[in-house]
Amino acid sequence: MLDFLTENWGTILVSALLAAAVIAAFLSLRRARKKGAACACGGSCGQCACSGMCHKQP
Amino acid sequence: MEIRIALAGNPNSGKTTLFNALTGSNQFVGNWPGVTVEKKEGRLKRHSDVVITDLPGIYSLSPYTLEEVVARDYLMNQRPNAILNIVDGSNLERNLYLTTQLTELGIPVVVAINMMDVVKKSGDTIRTEELSRQLGCKVVEISALKGTGVTEAAETAIQAAIEDKAVPMHRFSGPVEHAIAHIEEAVLHDYPAEQQRWYATKIFERDERVLQSLKIPAGTMAHIEQDIQAAEKELDDDAESIITNERYVYIASVLKSAYKKRNAGKLSISDKIDRVVTNRFLALPIFAAVMFIVYYVSVTTVGTWATDWANDGVFGEGWRLFGVGSAAYEEAAEAYAVPGAMVEAFESAAEEAGIDPAEASDLTATAVFYDDNGNVTEELPVDFAAYQEAAAIEEPDPAAFGWWVPGIPVLVGNVLTAIGCAPWLEGLILDGIVGGVGAVLGFVPQMLVLFLFLAFLESCGYMARVAFVMDRVFRKFGLSGKSFIPMLIGTGCGIPGIMASRTIENERDRRMTIMTTTFIPCGAKLPIIALISGALFGGAWWVAPSAYFVGILAIVVSGIMLKKTRIFAGDPAPFVMELPAYHWPTLGNVLRSMWERGWSFIRKAGTIILLSAIVLWFLQGFGVENGSFGMVKDLNNSILAAIGSAIAWLFAPLGWGDWQSAVASITGLIAKENVVNTFGILYGGFDEVAENGWQIWANMRAVYTPLAAYSFLVFNLLCAPCFAAMGAIKREMNNAKWTVFAIGYQCVFAYAASLILYQLGSLFSGSGSVAGAIAALAVLGLILYLLFRPYKESTSLRAKVTI
16 A cells, blocks of 8 residues: 555556645535636626625625 | 624625725625625635625615525525615615615614715715614715725714614505504514514515514404505505605605715716727627637637746746846747757658667758747758768757746756656656646646636626626527626636526526536636647637637527527517626735636646546556557557547547547547647647647647637537536536436537537538538528527427426
8 A cells, every 4th residue: 555655656646636626626616606706608707797786795 | 793784785886895995705796796695605805703694785675686585585584783775875865765764774874975086086975974863873985996985884883883873764645554553553563673664564564584584474464454555545556656756755854965976967977988899880890809809818828828827838838037048048948949950850861760879870851840839940961971970069958048947847847757657656646647737727827817817707787788788799699698697707718607597587597508608718728729739720819808708709609509498498588687887996906806716727726626637647558459458659549548439439520530639539528638638748749738749739630620620629619518517517406307407408409519510611611521511510400490580489388387
């Protein structure tokens, strides 16, 4: 086990960082969708004057 | 205790600019009316107990528009502690109409006369003390844009809120005051004294919403109606007109003593500019020229230089700080071009033959030279002796010249190699994430240049003129200029554009605007335009601007066709719009607007594009090869290829029936930038997409002809927008059938436009097929019929009536 970790620590570290980035991206999208701060659109709904009509305000 | 101050004023009077200055927010500011539809809240800087509310711009407290309803409901139901009424100093008469209504609400009002710098510059004089005396409220001078007087205005509003005094000074004529007194006595005696006058005036005007909310008994209403009718008879007008006229008479009397105009009757600078810019004959050519310049500069010149730096430098091998050493390196690289190509060609040939190049004495290879556009310029035979001679020359190291900053792929690659990362994970990060996300981010400079132009045009007041100019064009096919406002907003992003359609009262026009708004290329489509322009057309000057005009043409054609159908038939709604005065936008505002839009794209690259890149990498890296599932060497065996191949035939008549293009179009539905992301992963050979080199462009040219590439561009510009925009369409349509119809129409229209373009283009270039040409001609004929068939207004109404 220790040998495996020693030999593959680079891969494990990068995989963990990548997984964290993916989770962060998901959470960010979810949070943004609720707040309208910046949903999937490029126009940033939070900046849209009508955002309050589509998103719950924080 | 919390103090709530509402910012109220006419559209485009500078409320949002003042709101940003007072709260430190970055709400969107535009120099056209109707930027704010919903109210916004923020806390006053250095006064955490003071909440500022930015209300939509309104001309009156009559419930004629959505903005007026939002503002009026807030003021009457939430009862802020004070109202800071922003008044455009360069247009006092019209702005004070709202002021006369606000002072009747029973809420302390402070009038902030904005644009005082413009007033003083034009030589006009406003006597604020006299104005204050006549209106019965405090009056302050500000310039929201320059930030002068804004703190004093806020402090005066806080003071007014604490003092809590509101005394309406205006009195109507005798018959009206008589009726109002009766109304107060009959209906409103239980209401707070300070609110009675406003409600009484609204009852006099027979305001339906107020009458509904008050639920006045029929007997009482009949009694009141007698008083109202008596006043109408005596003053020979209807109640609402009487109130309006008397307000303007009062305003005129106030201004007579408080305002002096230096150049009364003379044309202002804005008027003079408008004589040219909105001229009947010059307006459209000027608009076309402006948009041409915007897209040409953004995509073809300045934007391209910046994007080249981003792709070749930041997402390429690297770049030299301040360009130091660039000339020396270019000289050395040029000198090494021939020997380098010879070595590469010989070693590739040796690898293919399965022999060591150092021992391949009998081998002869051919070095091929390309120009910047990927065209073959020379072919040179390379034998063993020539190879040895060329291999002895050392390749110049870019890092050895000047201050070299390595690119992100180089840095990431070095780190991954140093820590011994597994090859598959290295592939995912370098080829999938850095290649895919980097391909999108590489276009950010071009987007920023485009957004800078748009922010300038919006802020200076030109875009408002465009809506006015386009009204004349749109009216001919049944839409009004009001429909062009969502399209203007849609140039940045389709979603707020679709949302902005809710200000269109006419339901048919609103639906048609929603259906056509996303034809205008949004910022996310810019990378697709730039990619096709650079890779297939050598950065030709006309490609990027033509994408914008294809969007406009699609709107016009769709408008004419749809308006002749029964569901959209009807006269366009009248379009009244105030043209704001031209002004030089502040650098801060323009840069902030540019950055807000640009940053949202960068943020998007870190979320949805990143996730898409990972999924795409897995789908293109795994599949069934040699009878077993696993990582594939040949992309054609991947899962992505299987998915793409299943639908690619659909697009074959459009000239791009390969699975990569089909997949790119489908991934574009997640976010339009994903088209470039997909090309970055699939076509790139894992090189940056926008590199001004030959590798990626040569790969794309192997698949596309210029005609097929333009057909691909047209389809992706006009077809269904991204899922987020489709969600916006669903919300705004509020009807599943209409949503399906809108998205279906966009896809069918895009397909028809691409089919006609490709098949007829092929016919002219001599490479078309007879069947394809017949199909394209049939579709073209159908469109022409729908365009030119006579317009029949429905003379009967069919409806299901349940008794």
